[in-house]
Amino acid sequence: MKSFALDGLAAAIVDLDGTLIDTLGDFDVALNRVLREMALPSITRKEIERMIGKGSEHLIRSMLAHVGAAPERFETAWPLYQQYYLAINGQHSDLYPGALEGLRALKSRGLKLACLTNKPTAFALPLLLDKGVADFFEVTFGGDAFEKKKPDPLPLLKTCEALGVSPSATLMIGDSSNDARAARAAGCKVVLVTYGYNHGEPVHAVDADGFVDSIAQIQAGA
Ligand SMILES: O=C(O)COP(=O)(O)O
Numbered sequence: 091m092k093s094f095a096l097d098g099l100a101a102a103i104v105d106l107d108g109t110l111i112d113t114l115g116d117f118d119v120a121l122n123r124v125l126r127e128m129a130l131p132s133i134t135r136k137e138i139e140r141m142i143g144k145g146s147e148h149l150i151r152s153m154l155a156h157v158g159a160a161p162e163r164f165e166t167a168w169p170l171y172q173q174y175y176l177a178i179n180g181q182h183s184d185l186y187p188g189a190l191e192g193l194r195a196l197k198s199r200g201l202k203l204a205c206l207t208n209k210p211t212a213f214a215l216p217l218l219l220d221k222g223v224a225d226f227f228e229v230t231f232g233g234d235a236f237e238k239k240k241p242d243p244l245p246l247l248k249t250c251e252a253l254g255v256s257p258s259a260t261l262m263i264g265d266s267s268n269d270a271r272a273a274r275a276a277g278c279k280v281v282l283v284t285y286g287y288n289h290g291e292p293v294h295a296v297d298a299d300g301f302v303d304s305i306a307q308i309q310a311g312a
């Protein structure tokens with residue numbers, strides 16, 4: 091079993107989609123419902139997977155471009171998407187194997203935990219509750235919590251501030267180049283999971299401190 095050990099850490103910031111929870115099923119159902127409602131062609135899971143990770147507005151704009159719809163149709167698609175996503179949030183999603191065990195291990199080693207996602211906060215909070223992991227996190231911030239989203243370092247710096255830890259003692263656990271770039275720019279360590287969504291690109295090509303096949307393989311000590 092591959093593992094990744096890192097000492098001297100005070101906190102871990104965990105990404106949501108593609109890292110903690112496999113949400114592709116929820117995206118698939120909500121997005122295709124929007125497309126049906128707008129009389130537009132459907133989109134496959136594989137195509138959706140490449141568009142996840144840069145926030146929901148980006149996702150909707152990419153989806154409309156992909157099916158050949160005019161950019162102005164965002165105004166109709168956006169409220170529909172929010173309504174449909176919230177209606178099914180979590181019903182087609184599952185925690186990844188090792189996620190729960192991994193969070194427990196990090197917590198028992200005394201690390202402070204935060205969840206930082208580009209997903210809207212209003213989607214992230216009920217989802218974490220539904221999957222029984224909300225209480226692991228001292229704070230949870232969505233893509234609308236700050237002026238900038240990952241890959242900008244601002245959300246990570248603000249999350250470190252909220253936890254009261256320094257970026258250099260903080261590990262970002264993510265699934266994409268977005269997470270890694272944000273972590274590097276913020277001065278955090280970064281480990282990427284190998285099973286996530288990385289915009290359709292091979293994750294091993296991303297500049298990171300390590301790669302794991304499950305969050306449970308991270309052995310971070312304080
Ligand atoms: O774009 C999204 O909604 C997913 O974002 P995340 O990978 O930062 O959780």
Ligand SMILES: [Mg+2]
Nearest residue numbers: 105107108265
């Ligand atoms: Mg992600």
